[in-house]
Amino acid sequence: MTDTGAKTGLPFMKMHGAGNDFVVIDSRGRGAQVTAGLARALGDRNRGVGFDQLAEITDAEGADFGLVFWNSDGSQAGACGNATRCVSDHVMRGLGADAVSLVTARGALRAERAADGRVWVNMGAPQLDWGSIPLAREVDPLHLPLPGDPVGVGMGNPHCVHFVPDAEAVDLATLGPRIEHDPLFPRRTNVEFAALISPCRIRMRVWERGTGITLACGSGACAVAVAAHLRGLTGPRVVLQADGGELEVDWRDDGVWLTGPVARVFDGVLSPEYLAASR
Numbered sequence: 001m002t003d004t005g006a007k008t009g010l011p012f013m014k015m016h017g018a019g020n021d022f023v024v025i026d027s028r029g030r031g032a033q034v035t036a037g038l039a040r041a042l043g044d045r046n047r048g049v050g051f052d053q054l055a056e057i058t059d060a061e062g063a064d065f066g067l068v069f070w071n072s073d074g075s076q077a078g079a080c081g082n083a084t085r086c087v088s089d090h091v092m093r094g095l096g097a098d099a100v101s102l103v104t105a106r107g108a109l110r111a112e113r114a115a116d117g118r119v120w121v122n123m124g125a126p127q128l129d130w131g132s133i134p135l136a137r138e139v140d141p142l143h144l145p146l147p148g149d150p151v152g153v154g155m156g157n158p159h160c161v162h163f164v165p166d167a168e169a170v171d172l173a174t175l176g177p178r179i180e181h182d183p184l185f186p187r188r189t190n191v192e193f194a195a196l197i198s199p200c201r202i203r204m205r206v207w208e209r210g211t212g213i214t215l216a217c218g219s220g221a222c223a224v225a226v227a228a229h230l231r232g233l234t235g236p237r238v239v240l241q242a243d244g245g246e247l248e249v250d251w252r253d254d255g256v257w258l259t260g261p262v263a264r265v266f267d268g269v270l271s272p273e274y275l276a277a278s279r
């Protein structure tokens, strides 16, 4: 019988990568446990646990594990680089391995532990055609027809990257939701503002679709690095300085590699009563 946590509750971990924070629920061997309602309830920082994304670990054929991502508004995300790195670290520790294979909505991915303890994930090739990002109509993703001349990049989820002289001066709380809901993005979008510090360092701030302002965003860091390289501002390898810490991106022939710190903060158990009221 599937264990839904009705009697004993549902265990979870709280993790973060550069301040991008996650609740992680391991559903391997017991079937999907998370619903949109549970994600919304748990995402509430006062009445739930609070997170930027909820990551559910699933069984996956032909890979070490699968991952499904939820935003705090209850919507699903096709990619989450930082949660992928955090969960990969946890699974690698369990397996006593330094590399793992996983499957997300994006497809098969690979993660590795670096010599310094950080965790790399190959996020795959960027999606640079309007249909895959996706955009509502055929326009040039390198110059989206929006104020600020942003770049559209898909990393398994949509990103709208703006280059600005000073990222601190941007009113992210006002512009973020406005751009997230622009009709050009049929599935809404994540929104990044990036300022070039040097050809290998960028300061970035992010408004995440379905969540809001976050301290970092892994797929967003990849999108900024890809956009900066395509615009001729940087090389293929760049450090992204987010509000919560530094992420490094290396756009190689085999995909966009993202690395950064991972942390497991605490473990807990969702009570049966809370689950019954929230699912």
Ligand SMILES: N[C@@H](CCC[C@H](N)C(=O)O)C(=O)O
Pocket: 020, 052, 053, 071, 076, 077, 078, 079, 080, 081, 082, 083, 157, 158, 190, 208, 209, 210, 211, 216, 217, 218, 219, 220
């Ligand atoms: N924090 C994530 C990205 C989160 C997904 C996003 N909000 C979406 O809806 O696409 C990351 O580290 O990549």
